[in-house]
Amino acid sequence: MKMNNIIEYLDELFPNAKCELNYSKDYELLIAVMLSAQTTDKKVNQVTSVLFKDYPNIGTLAAAKIEDVENIIKPIGTYRIKARNVVEIAKKLKEKPICNDRNYLESLNGVGRKTANVVLSILYNEPCLAVDTHIARVSKRLGFAKETDDVVTIEKKLMKLIPKNDVAHIHHQLIFFGRYHCKAIKPNCQNCKLIGDCKYKRKEI
16 A cells, blocks of 8 residues: 555645643643553643643742652552652653753653654654554554564654654554544544555455
């Protein structure tokens, strides 16, 4: 399947796809993305609406008690580890603010390549693509990646296929496609224009 066909269909389905995490400050985006691991954006938005209200700046968040942060973010997965990460990230960002530096971003507690890619893409318009479970699933079903490929391999393969200037927008479109259309359970195959080239559907047949 040609990537141009995918892009045209994504533009048709999700022309205005964008990050669904709520934030008003740069560091809030980074923390929200870190918190989103193994949970949904909806749940993250629920807890960060309280977290960022109770701790309205990086100084107050850096001084927060881990137990208090735990109580706020308890509805999301691995909240104890993430609470420690939130406070440690705030302490480091108080000394050196968030910036367009992958190495610095990935040195922060709980921040890996995926989180750094999202931050670099959204805040600095860098051509970075964060492969989450949705993008990985879609890439394998459409034949852009092998079943055995890890997220870094999938990222490299997609980056070779997607025009550099379109990476940021297509990144969000692919997430939406996997989240709302090509779902893990009960994907919307009957209404999908890509069904003829879909490995997932061929397996069913």
